[in-house]
Amino acid sequence: MTKSVKLEEKTLDLLQDINLDVNAGDTLAIVGSSGSGKTTLLSILAGLDLPTTGEVYLKKHSLHQCNEEQRSEIRANHVGFIFQQFLLVNSLTALENVMLPAELANMDNAEQLAKDLLTQVDLGDRLDHYPSQLSGGEQQRVGIARAFISKPDILFADEPTGNLDSKTGRNVADLLFDLNKQFGTTLVLVTHDLKLAARCQRQVIMDSGCLVEGKVEEIVEDAAEDIAEDIQKEQVESPAENLAQSKAASEG
Amino acid sequence: MAIWVKQSLRLLQHELRRGELTIICLAIVLAVATVFSLSGFSSQIKQSLINNSTSFIAADRVLQSSRPVEQSILQYSDENSLNRAEQIQMSSMVFAGDNMQISEIKVISNTYPLRGELLVRKHIGEAPVVEHAPARGTVWVEPSLLKTLNLSLGDKVEVGVSTFVIAGIATQIPDASFSLFTSGPNVIVNIDDIAATELIQPGSRLTYKYLFSGEINDIEAFEKWIKPQVNESQRWYDIKSRQSPLANALNRAEKYLSLASMLGIVLAAVAVAVASRRYSQRHQPTVAVFKAMGASLKHIRKLYLLHWSLLCLFSIGLGLVLGFILLQVGLFGVSDSLPVGDAKFSFYPFIIAVVTGLICAIAFAVTPIKLLIETSPLAVIRGFSAQPTVTSDSAAGNSLVKKGKSKLKNFGWQQLLPFSALFALLIMFSGDAKLSIALLLGGLIVALILLGLGRLFMNAGRSMGSRAGKAWHLAMANLRRRASENSVQLVSFTIAIKLLLLILVMKNSLIDDWQQQLPDNTANRFLVNITQQQVTSVGEFIDQNNIQASEFYPVVRGRLSSINDEKLIKQVTKEENKASDNGRRGVGRELNLTWRQTLPDKNIITQGQWWSENDTETLSVNKTESLGQVSVEQTLAKRLEIKLGDVLIFQIGSDQVEVPVTSIRKVDWQSLQPNFYMIFNTKVLADFPATYISSLYVKPEKTLDLQLFLNQYPTISMIDVDAMIGQLRSVIDQVSVAIEFILVLVVLAGSLVLVAQVQASMEEREREIAILRTLGAKGSLLRASVLYEFFALGAIAGTMASAAMELAVFVLQTQVFNMEASLHPLYWLLGIFVGAGFVGSIGYISCWRLLNMSSVTLIRRTM
Secondary structure (H helix, E strand, C coil), rough: EEEEEECCEEEEEECCCCCCCCCCCEEEEEECCCCCHHHHHHEEEEHCCCCCCCCEECCCCHHHCCHHHHHHHHHHHHHECCCCCCCCCCCCCCCHHHHHHHHHHCCCCHHHHHHHHHHHCCCCCCCCCCCHEEEHHHHHHHHHHHHHHCCCCCEECCCCCCCHHHHHHHHHHHHHHHHHHHHEEEEEEEECCHHHHCCCCCCEEEEEEEEEECCCCHHHHHHHHHHHHHHHHHHHHHHHHHHHHHHHHHHC | CHHHHHHHHHHHHHHHHCCHHHHHHHHHHEEEEEEHHHHHHHHHHHHHHHHHHHHHHHCEEEEEEEECCCCHHHHHHHHHCEEEEEEEEEEEEEEECEEEEEEEEEECCCCCCCCCEEEECCCCCCCCCCCCCCCCCCCEHHHHHHHHCCCCCCCCEEECCEEEEEEEEEEEEEECCCCCCCCEEEEEEEEHHHHHHHHCCCCCCCEEEEEEEECHHHHHHHHHHHHHHHHCCEECCCCCCCCCCCHHHHHHHHHHHHHHHHHHHHHHHHHHHHHHHHHHHHHHHHHHHHCCCCCCCHHHHHHHHHHHHHHHHHHHHHHHHHHHHHHHHHHHHHHHCCCCCCCCCCHHHHHHHHHHHHHHHHHHHHHHHHHHHHHHCCCCHHCCCCCCCCCCCCCCCCHHHHHHHHHHHHHHHHHHHHHHHHHHHHHHHHHHHHHHHHHHHHHHHHHHHHHHHHHHHHHHHHHHHHHCHHHHHHHHHHHCCHHHHHHHHHHHHHHHHHHHHHHHHHHHHHHHHHHHHCCEEEECCEEEEECCCHHHHHHHHHHHHHEEEEECCCEEEEEEEECCCCEEEEHHHHHHHHHCCCCCCCCCCCCEEEEECCCCCCEEEEEECCCCCCHHHHCCCCCCCCCEEEEHHHHHHHCCCCCCCCEEEECCCCCCEEEEEEEEECCCCCCCCCCEEEEHHHHCCCCCCECCCCCCCHEEEHHHHHHHHHHCCCCCCCEHHHHHHHHHHHHHHHHHHHHHHHHHHHHHHHHHHHHHHHHHHHHHHHHHHHHHHHCCHHHHHHHHCCCCCCHHHHHHHHHHHHHHHHHHHHHHHHCCCCCCCCCHHHHHHHHHHHHHHHHHHHHHHHHHHCCCCCCCHHHHCCC
């Protein structure tokens, strides 16, 4: 599969000779630097965009032959999304945001399912809050609940922790992987955060529009070491931080 | 309930409650409220002005005829529940003993007058009372008749073969004709007495007037029915179809009110256009998320059509309420000077406001909403631009460049619908194609020029800004960066300021024009029939009493008998009908001929030349062959096909005068001064016995002195036009007050459009201010830059608006209001300063809250 765009006289190749299979239940990370084409790949895999040449299949649906409307229907029935910018609808409450995909998929008990999911992501008491009344981490938890409500066959997550600090990012990632395991959803994750990528069963690397095989384990190994280091550091720093906080509280 | 209905209602409910739709809602509310109050106000004012002025013709409509009309017409009017009165006018000699006086016999039915009041003094020393028709066997007369015939109340006069008792003195006759050369004072006779007088004989020169009044709809229905039946010897008219200063004032006022309301509609349309664009941009992310989650195009279409429709209905409802309140405030505001209570409540403003709201909401929103619905789900990944990302199945990413080109191509088509809708609205509203085209086409050309000029200005501003300190630099960089959005904003600022200037200039220009027409010292008395011997003593009285007076115009009566040896009998007879058709006396009877050295005031030579002093010296008077010259009034010249150089022969008594036409003049018939069709050069007519006329402005405290003075000269007739001028002035004052109020309404609407436009751009600025604050920009720098940016936008808009206004005023003055064109340099200054000041301060105030927020709050709001 390829993807190119014409810019005036020139043709820009965004994706070149991509071959990728994702099995049901897999968790796959697409890593790569900015501009490497990973988001373009994700948008084609999710049926948001079409390849210039080649074929894309989602379950039995040949996405490359579907029009926008058919792809919409496929997305409603099979696909979930998590976005870096959260992309909650600002004028809907947390509960209504989560209900949205279930309603679009004509599920009967959308409201109850949404409430259960929000409780599960620890936002049971924030059902009526609007996105602007929630922190970034909370908004992304709403995003995660929204992604799982329609029990999608496949979930696409575009830099799900990209807009969060590392600690919140880790919590959100934990939640994502926990729910993914619970629902048995296929997960395709786009990130340049190798630590996050390391938590997936499979990793592929995008480099200048090509999928590069072979180096993945190596990079991820390095990343795994970094994670171990971080965890160690955190264990050392945390008592000091706790101490500082309690001191400030007693002084205040 | 279907999911799309549920979601649509949910979105609308939350967005309204959270104030996210306030600006959009406000724009539509404003549009509807403005149109409602403007149209309601102008229709009520028009109605009440006409109600107040109909007294000048004593009816709503008059059918004038030289013969009695068919009974079926009168029957039809009765069936249509109209009120009806009849009047017959003729000239006849009235006798009292040995004295006689040519008089205007006014025969009226008992229902006369249908509008206005006939005031009759029944006893000397008592106040006049409102009356309809004299009792049978009695007449009411005008004061001058009593004087010339040396009569008093209770005396008898002979009219035709009947004798009548003078039972009252008519002090105010609503439809009294204003003519210096009427055949005499009015004698009012009951219609049931006329047969006995035997004045109506075959061949009598009579004017029958059938007066009608009633509900506006009934009158209009009757008018529609009767108009096609009016024949050549008949004339159907209302107050506005008369050639009078009043009709002129009313017509102009009506046009102005239409213009103001049309401008209101244009402002409303601009507001809705701004709002719908904002609406589209605001909902793009939601549509993209919905689509990414699998919502179909059909689902989104239904959801947003319902959402927009409900929003419009809600806003239109709110606009009607606000408009109603504004209208009541306005009517209350003018109630002191204009009794509007008589005007009937009408559904017209409701209908026009709702239709305007709906048409604007549909026509102006189609393109933005279409773009909104077509927002690509890919936008969730690629981000949102000012122009919605359009879906393209073939290659969404490939369409970037194509879009740019097709955007330009589509622009024309996309604008066609709103422009046609606006045109339809204007036509529907004003019924004046010329005014609508002038307004719209002018607006379109101006908008296009503005778009180009605006860019130029902003570029120039940037290069100036780079040398003018940090805040200016930032402001100009911002202007340049947002050039495309700013151009649109600039156009709407400019249009709003232009319309405000336009309405202000036209208001002042109209009111000035009227005031010039009726200055404080407008002549209020005319002295007619002054003999050569009396001229000196009348002149002395005028001088001694410091009375302002025109000079004495000599008058000789004569008949135009031939043009270039061609006898005029046929032509004159033919023209007689036409002359009586437009109600102006002259040809067909004897003309009032005058002579003078200088061109009178308010007379303009359109062809040929006015004579110089030398011409006169060389002239001799010869009763068959004259070397004199004559200047002819242009409408008469046109009617009789008189050209420069034609030789006219006048029959004066038993003599003939032959003169070549050396000039053709335009005469302002509405000026209250003696006006003439034929003016000769000095001495041509000097040998003929002449009487003189003069117009005076007599202060109230001098009127008694004048009366006493004139008592010595019973042959001099005095025509008192004080009442008429008073009435005219009050109508003009009322119109002026109404126009001032309309101006306030339009200014209010225009200002609110500006506020809405500034508000709409605020969200775009929010993120930018957040970033600059985060990067450490000082509050003072940001405040100054925002102030300068809006200030510059306002000044540019003000400059362009002034230029556009000047153009529009020129077209309006010359093409629509028939006025002299004029330049308005002071208003340019006003436009620029008010534009800069207003837009600057509104922008600054709107940004104030943002500028004073902490960086953290700003970031939380925008991210």
